[in-house]
Amino acid sequence: MFIPHTDADREAMLRTIGVNKLEDLFQAIPAGHRFPKLDLPPAITEMEAVGELQGLAMANETSRDLACFLGAGAYNHFVPAAVDAIIRRGEFMTAYTPYQPELAQGTLQAIFEYQSLVAALTGMEVCNASHYDGATAVAEAVNMAYANFRGKRSKVVLSPALNPQYRQVVRTYTPGSNILFVGDGREGNLQSGPQSLFSLIDNNTALVVVQYPDFFGRVYDYTELARITHEAGALLCVSINPIALGLFTPPGYMGADIVTGEGQPLGIPLSFGGPYLGLFATRKEYVRKMSGRLAGESVDNRGQRAYVLTLTAREQHIRRERATSNICTNQGLMALASAVYMSLLGEHGLRQLAQLNYHKAHYAAKQITSIPGYSLWSKDTFFNEFVVVCPDPVSDINDHLLDHNILGGYDLGQDYPDLANHMLVAVTEMNTRDEIDTFIEVLSEVSHG
């Protein structure tokens, strides 16, 4: 399949090479292991393959079939048609990393536009061409902060309200270092805001990581946290949901040194968890410490404006074992999707979207508090996600919701033993009032047993 050679081509090419048959090209392979029989199904045509994949696809019920109130790090948002139309263009999709700028101005300028948009959205000065996802972006921030202090500061404070998967990935990424993670263990106070972290920050702290809105959907002003972090000489990393920044003050204005985030809400389908987009922005003084690709503006030898990958001396292919990260391939096409999405929405679309999410989530939250047995866990400001204290185990309630074609919220007891019977509910622009009302109705049936 996809091999264009005719028999005559093959014979002519073998003659030019000076061998008789294809097998002769593989003499360097140990004979005992050469040409194993692979136990794979026989080849099928495109038509048959589409049929088989349609069968597997139809065996799932997704956010297109069910009313989705599930978030917890991946969100069901509308994706305008123009986003996919652009990223499906072969000129973008089938290009390599833009190492030859003369043939890649499209990709390079698109990265530059992406960097500009993310910097503007987050209130930061520089942004790289992306990391894999929101989790690995935080892990890279930890490595960056550790390297920034040359290993002399070994403490990293993690908010317990940072996405549990992110906290796991950060730990996986740092096994050889002597980094001490604090804040998200038993000492963490879930219900209180960032104040509970203040006392953990000291002059051995390299980085403080919080989320905005946090994993429970709450929105806090981190200005005071930034001040205390900087007083101790440490750096502050804020992991964001980009849609929230259409309504709330960006972390860049609160004093964050690094802003990371999951870019999936910016026009990227849920796709069962990937590919997504790791946002990463920082202040200009740290630009040389930041890993990942960067597109910069320059001129060509004809005097025209031109773009090129820059500061490559930081990267693995030049610095090899002295690089702080091994990142090479990033999320190019997903970064493009988010750039197209942000351009389409612009200032007004993003504000409208963020407010729509806010109002729908607050309507749902208010209705839920009217059901006997249910209450909101926190009274603090939230965006489009909130924690509901339930009368029964969340898994039981979700089974019941599923019977009514509703994808219920996230069971927080999976990650937080203290939050058994607590459901994290997400509401976006995709949830109609009817859906919300049905959700409330079914929840109230459960409360009546």
Add this chain to the structure above:
Amino acid sequence: MAEPLLCDLSAPGRQGVRFPEPDVPLSSLPTELLRQELPMPELSEMDVVRHFTRLSQLNYSIDTGYYPLGSCTMKYNPKVNEETARLPGFAWAHPLQPIETVQGILVLMHQMQEWLKEIGGFAGVTLQPAAGAHGELTGVLIIRAYHQSRNDTKRDKILIPDSAHGTNPATSAMSGMRVVELKSDSRGNVDLQALKAECDDTLAGLMLTNPNTLGLFDENVEEVVRLVHEAGGLVYGDGANMNALLGVVRPGDLGIDVLHYNLHKTFSTPHGGGGPGAGPVGVCSKLVDFLPGPLVDVIEEGDDEMPPLYGFIDPPKSIGRVKSFHGHFGMIVRAYTYMLMNGGNGLRKVAEFAVLNANYLLARLRDTYHVPYDRICMHEFVMEGRWDDAPGVQALDISKRLMDYKFHPPTNYFPLIVHEALMIEPTETENKETLDAFADVLIKIAEEAHNEPQLLKEAPHITPVGRVDEVKAAKDLALCCGVAALEK
């Protein structure tokens, strides 16, 4: 005429997408923390579409031309992959849905794990890593965890041949390991004497790219693996060059303990201008327990009436998660589609014709360009872009001149062990006519290099921009629209 930037195209009041008015009663907004300025560009939908379409037209791509980048496997990316990945049952599934609602997805992922095990000769596979370098990190963390679990804690040395990708040393350092470089011998193989000298009780492992970045299959691979194993180390296989080995040899059969696959190279998922990729990792039986969780497996056996129930399991000694959720599922669907259409025999043909194409180009070019390690190659080969009797001409000039003939250049200046390296990987999807046209142009450029070197020095002439001033880009650091120079 350069394409303007979004911020230059913006006009206050334009909006490309609108959302419905709220159908719920409005709640009061908080009084604090509300954002005042939001400096995003304002454009109509057509402005946006035209802008990005014009940008796309400044790109070179597989869909528009031949792209023989060494070690990148720029094969044709089948269009059907894009259709299957976007089937609503895949594209709109939330990663945290109850497993009962996503059995089709889990069957596909499980099948993919099984196929990658079969192709590589491994006992376990994780689909979680997001890219090749991410797979490397996963693999080296597994090697580290294996030694730690045996209280063999002094093993912190990773051997890396001098022909390796730059990610290998960076990965090892990131995993807290010590990197020692190994020389290649005169035939491009790992130097066995140099290897023996490093085989001590601090050896954690060896990272082996095979075929290596010279495009050569290591003729002593079994001896290399034996020496590392005897010293108590493990062998990591960099699967970036797996396209040469499909159905030809299974790395696991050669004793490779852990290997990453690049779905975006070997299994035809698009490179996307720099990602997303996907870097699943296969491991031998003694490393299965260390794989990052969760893995897909049957959690309830089926019977005559009920199919088995698929779900997630966590390996008992897992190194932990390496990313959110379950890996790049969208890329896994694309690769799955490709594998279905090739079948076992088709995958062997992929490798055979990739190797045929590379050897054909090598045969056509070796009289014109010096090939320092000249023997039958695998899917790629490396030649020098320089001649003693054409002083001043460099690999870079040849690369730029190729653009004038509408070809993408090969990878240049890599591997580092060849002077003025030009690394050519044709892939199996190119026909003989294209290879001949490419070889003819390279031979013509060699003549130009001797007779009219200015043509090369000034190249490219026909591209949207000429050679870009990289020094200025790094010195003046303009990384965002409206910020002319960050540090000046």
